Amino acid sequence: MRSTLNDCHLSGAERIAVNEFSMVLPELVMQALSSCDVPDRIVISVDKIDPSSVTYTAPLRVRTIESSSSEDAAGAASEVLRDCGISPAAVEKAFHLLSTGPASGGRNMRGAVIMDGATGERMEPDKSRGVRVSRVDYTADARQTLITMLSKQGIFHRRVMDALAIASKVSGRSETAAELCWSDDPDYTTGYVASQKSGYVRITNMKKLGDSVGGRVFFVNSKNLNLDEYIFYMEKKPVLISLRPAFMEFHPSTSSG
Numbered sequence: 001m002r003s004t005l006n007d008c009h010l011s012g013a014e015r016i017a018v019n020e021f022s023m024v025l026p027e028l029v030m031q032a033l034s035s036c037d038v039p040d041r042i043v044i045s046v047d048k049i050d051p052s053s054v055t056y057t058a059p060l061r062v063r064t065i066e067s068s069s070s071e072d073a074a075g076a077a078s079e080v081l082r083d084c085g086i087s088p089a090a091v092e093k094a095f096h097l098l099s100t101g102p103a104s105g106g107r108n109m110r111g112a113v114i115m116d117g118a119t120g121e122r123m124e125p126d127k128s129r130g131v132r133v134s135r136v137d138y139t140a141d142a143r144q145t146l147i148t149m150l151s152k153q154g155i156f157h158r159r160v161m162d163a164l165a166i167a168s169k170v171s172g173r174s175e176t177a178a179e180l181c182w183s184d185d186p187d188y189t190t191g192y193v194a195s196q197k198s199g200y201v202r203i204t205n206m207k208k209l210g211d212s213v214g215g216r217v218f219f220v221n222s223k224n225l226n227l228d229e230y231i232f233y234m235e236k237k238p239v240l241i242s243l244r245p246a247f248m249e250f251h252p253s254t255s256s257g
């Protein structure tokens, strides 16, 4: 689902539905209508997926860093990113882009920036649209377990579920060194850094309340990167976030002993 107002991106969501198709469509419409502004366009695209093309990945573990200001948050995020091997120059470029608007004219993008984690060079072919992660969702079990777990921690939010799914898919690809994100929703100021190494690190006060600029940066190891394959994985490869090993998904009656 993608919603816009005056041709500007408002919200988006991805689902993979097995039997619950008739339930998912109204949820997507409700999600579009509950964003910060009322959209004048909602587009829902439905594609048939070959079940044998679906791969499974585990969700990243979630933790939170409480920060008291956007400067404080930037310091915490930079530390996590540097620990993931991102160079100071790339960290600085990413922060500059996301705080000034990553598309031309300081606009938000629909998708993400792909950035060389060593040099800070932008690599996505379309620098207005970016690369949009699609075809990702939770298995029913994983969704329910994560809702319960996040609720117990007091951090359940639809946004956290959506972003955790995206981050788990993105970091499931070995060329991804880390991801940096904060929302363009002026009322939602918690951002995150995610990677296999750090897990999904929520960072509060990543931007000032009322600021409607945001975005995502995927930092990559450009050595051995096949950019077309990487983008294909992000946009087209169906991935389900599961709490069970992949083997169990295909052999549900098998006991691990």
Ligand code: AMP
Residues within 6 Å of the ligand: 009, 011, 012, 108, 109, 110, 111, 112, 130, 131, 132, 133, 134, 163, 166, 181, 182, 183, 184, 185, 214, 215, 216
């Ligand atoms: P959101 O957290 O939905 O407010 O999104 C924040 C920013 O992340 C947006 O402005 C887009 O630039 C980017 N974005 C949103 N959804 C996706 C996606 N599915 N794949 C890649 N980038 C996205």
